[in-house]
Amino acid sequence: MFMGMSAEILARLQFAFTISFHFIFPAFSIGTAAFLAYLNFLYLWKKDGAYLRLFDYWKTIFAVTFGMGVVSGIVISYQFGTNWATFSDKAGAVIGPLMGYEVLTAFFLEAGFLGIMLFGRKRVGDRLHFFATLMVALGTLVSATWIISANSWMQTPAGYTIAENGQYVPADWWAIIFNPSFPYRLVHTVLAAFLTTAFAVGAVGAYHLLADRTNRQARIMFSMAMWMAALVTPLQIVAGDAHGLNTLEHQPAKIAAMEGHYETQSGAPLILFGIPNDETETTDFAIEIPKLGSLILTHDPEGEIKGLKEWAKTDRPPALIPFITFRVMVGLGFLMLCLGLWSLWLRWRGRLYDNVWLHRAAILMGPSGFVAVLAGWYTTEVGRQPYTIYGLLRTSDSLSNVDAPAVGTSLIAFIIVYFVVFGAGVFYLLRLMRRTPQTDDHELEKAPNRAAGITPGPAQSSRMEPKNGH
DSSP: OBTTBOHHHHHHHHHHHHHHHHHHHHHHHHHHHHHHHHHHHHHHHHOOHHHHHHHHHHHHHHHHHHHHHHHHHHHHHHHHHHTOHHHHHHHHHHHHHHHHHIIIIIIHHHHHHHHHHHHOHHHHOHHHHHHHHHHHHHHHHHHHHHHHHHHHHHHSOOSEEEOTTSOEEESOHHHHHTOTTHHHHHHHHHHHHHHHHHHHHHHHHHHHHHHOTTOHHHHHHHHHHHHHHHHHHHHHHHHHHHHHHHHHHHOHHHHHHHHTOOSOEESOOEEEEEEEETTTTEEEEEEEETTHHHHHHHSSTTOEEOOGGGSOGGGSOOSHHHHHHHHHHHHHHHHHHHHHHHHHHHHHHTOTTTOHHHHHHHHHTTTHHHHHHHHHHHHHHHHHTTEEETTTEEGGGSOOSOOHHHHHHHHHHHHHHHHHHHHHHHHHHHHHHHSOOOOOHHHHHHOTTTGGGOOOOGGGOTTSOOSTTO
């Protein structure tokens, strides 16, 4: 024992800590790479230098984020050998090739074109540079595809056989890759990455609009981010609902924990808030809406929802963490939707660029995507417990033969190093985002609202003072 915790708990905490740092960087770089590709396309299409200047502004931020994502990901792969050797032995024949395919396809694609994207425009020309940017964006999506496929197989294993030595051996690679939860997780994760980037970009744009609402680059990025918030957030809510129905089919115990239900019920309520208590098998201080839980999960107000008591206590996930993190994720999703709809209303009124309350709200929502993806990740992973491979391999049976003091010491070292190194990286990213985007004042006077096809309202003119305090 180390500080009263077992080696298993410490190993799980270590993996959770390192992957939490890692996950936020790919979530941002996937969306940023697509954003850069779109800016490049707009520059080639419209021959408008504003998009090129905005591309140059964000490509540095992308490069730093991409680098931190690569470095933080390397540490995770080592933990499979140091802390989770039994899991690696049992599932290596399936997980190993999937991770290898990610390197052979996505990482080589990204690495091969990243230098051209960052430094090669003047050397290779605009068209080839655009192609390189597309390949980097494609590489980030391919990388997410392989990683989500591997994780989804651990959630809903398929296409395997069990060898005499107990290893899980591939029998059907198509079934392994396209396992039952994979399409839902991939769509949900990629949309989450786009929204994470959109709200980060929107926050940067809003920050600079508060300083100078005539800054054209700030207008472009804010407008594009708010379009993404308004259009993609509803799609994410629909995708999340489909993902939830898939989880209900394949991992009903996880749904029971997320919903805080211990008793099997027909016409189950939706528990808005409460405190699940695994000891008493009740959700204390519950605030409920009758029948809405069954309506959402089964699309039938009288549908049956299984409670956690259907499973032995040793086979249940702990309810408190997924219950809370799921509500954090969903709550932030609806706040994103509200901000997107608010922006549509102000865009229609011609007040998108001069409403300081919208800009302040956008700044507050800047980190929301990162918080939401982490909350969703915790919901998924804690809800899978007590299994590493759902229904097949328990977490307690996946651990290496390690001592708690060794794992605890390395965890402390990771915490110190990560906060120093990645803390400095995040500080540098924030400094980059605080830079005022360069703009051509003469170009702004000629076409102040040409960016993103926005038609100006009276209050958006660069020559007018704010009205009514906005």
